[in-house]
Amino acid sequence: MLKYITVFRYQILIWLVVLASVSTNIYLIVTQPEFDYPEYQDAALDGLDPSEANAKIYKISSYEVHTIPQPPPQLSGNLSRSPTTIIPTKSFILSKTLSSAGANAEDIAKIETSLKSLLPKNSIQNCAKVIITPQATKNYAVDKLTLEFSENKIEVTYDPKKNKYVSQKIAFPLETKTKLISGKIQGSLYSSARRSGADAELIKEFINLLSYSVDFQRDVRAGDNFRIFYEYQTNHNNKTIKKPQIVYASLSVDGEQKEVFKYYLPSGKVDYFDGKGNSVRRSLLRTPINGAKISSSYGMRNHPIHGYSLMHKGVDFSAPRGTPILVAGDGVVKKVSSQARGYGNFVEIEHNKSYSTLYAHMSKFATAIKPGKRVKQGQVIGYVGATGQATGPHLHYEVIHNGKKINPSKVSFPKTPPLTGGELAKFKKALHKIEVAIAGNEYSARNKVAKAENSDKNANKINKPKKENEADPL
Numbered sequence: 001m002l003k004y005i006t007v008f009r010y011q012i013l014i015w016l017v018v019l020a021s022v023s024t025n026i027y028l029i030v031t032q033p034e035f036d037y038p039e040y041q042d043a044a045l046d047g048l049d050p051s052e053a054n055a056k057i058y059k060i061s062s063y064e065v066h067t068i069p070q071p072p073p074q075l076s077g078n079l080s081r082s083p084t085t086i087i088p089t090k091s092f093i094l095s096k097t098l099s100s101a102g103a104n105a106e107d108i109a110k111i112e113t114s115l116k117s118l119l120p121k122n123s124i125q126n127c128a129k130v131i132i133t134p135q136a137t138k139n140y141a142v143d144k145l146t147l148e149f150s151e152n153k154i155e156v157t158y159d160p161k162k163n164k165y166v167s168q169k170i171a172f173p174l175e176t177k178t179k180l181i182s183g184k185i186q187g188s189l190y191s192s193a194r195r196s197g198a199d200a201e202l203i204k205e206f207i208n209l210l211s212y213s214v215d216f217q218r219d220v221r222a223g224d225n226f227r228i229f230y231e232y233q234t235n236h237n238n239k240t241i242k243k244p245q246i247v248y249a250s251l252s253v254d255g256e257q258k259e260v261f262k263y264y265l266p267s268g269k270v271d272y273f274d275g276k277g278n279s280v281r282r283s284l285l286r287t288p289i290n291g292a293k294i295s296s297s298y299g300m301r302n303h304p305i306h307g308y309s310l311m312h313k314g315v316d317f318s319a320p321r322g323t324p325i326l327v328a329g330d331g332v333v334k335k336v337s338s339q340a341r342g343y344g345n346f347v348e349i350e351h352n353k354s355y356s357t358l359y360a361h362m363s364k365f366a367t368a369i370k371p372g373k374r375v376k377q378g379q380v381i382g383y384v385g386a387t388g389q390a391t392g393p394h395l396h397y398e399v400i401h402n403g404k405k406i407n408p409s410k411v412s413f414p415k416t417p418p419l420t421g422g423e424l425a426k427f428k429k430a431l432h433k434i435e436v437a438i439a440g441n442e443y444s445a446r447n448k449v450a451k452a453e454n455s456d457k458n459a460n461k462i463n464k465p466k467k468e469n470e471a472d473p474l
């Protein structure tokens, strides 16, 4: 044994060294903690100020925390993120709809509070469309509510910072369009205008505007030409909103052209003038009833009931029972009253500080006529009857000037003053614009007719490349 050790002493020594080295390494691998680079982080943050360094560290750590996927909180109800559109019916109740969309009572109350100032009571009935955009991943159900009306929409959105709903009204852009209706009178003006495409309301306004210069009972004859140029507004759905308004109206009477032009006064009020800038509106109509005859004028007369001479302080117009009575001028309803005798059912209208008018013996009042109510010239205020002291159906009409009953047929009614100076120059410009617009409308109407005729002629011919619609000259 000793002999072997002596012979192999160098080899044994080498093996011992190798064994020691291997076991040291194994020990080191097993006992040493995981290798890290403490210097690396220090080096990376080198040159940054401490706050920035902290921010960096925070950013990294916060990023790591939030990348862990979180399951969305579960909400009751079957909610989708796509908006739901509801067309409200008569029985529509907003809170019910919100509730079925998943909103809780607290949310509904918050939505209703935010709507309060923008949505007057009962106006929800005029709502054309309700759009609900749900929010299924947060702790509220309705993210956005849109209420669409004809002229605007109300948007209600959830503000998470304030934890409440915020409402805003957004007006839809309106488009102003114009149309020209023209024709020749055959039969009555009404039926002729209807045939040309005017509706009853437009014809009424046309007659109203020209009634100051045309006596429609006597002057209008077959073959006379009429033109009605009007404007109207459409909303985003191409639906006409607001009543059409006449911009220009004309009627040829006995070869003479009677015209009225719409014009905005400096006050912003709309009025109508002839081509020379004279107002066509008189402050009071002389005859507040259509097609009636004066049966008793103002002055001394033998009273038909009392039998003795008496001052008749008004004008009587005989007309069939139920004939509409028109208010003689713009004003405010002062009195709607009934007397068993005397006037019977009567209405008094105050036109300004010095003038008022009275209408008596009515069979009934128009429903809209209540004291304090504003009325427009030509508006129906009641119907002919024989209430009070009357021998038959007629309208007893009085004009009161500074508290005194005056003769309606003798009074000189103050007119709106004619336009002068700079205002007249402005009016002439506006008038020119209207004429150009009418010419444009006539041009495109002629084009349409010509095209229709051409397409009829060419119907059997070989198709040739057609020109695009000609540009509207407006």
Ligand SMILES: [Zn+2]
Pocket: 296, 312, 314, 315, 316, 395, 396, 397
């Ligand atoms: Zn009378």
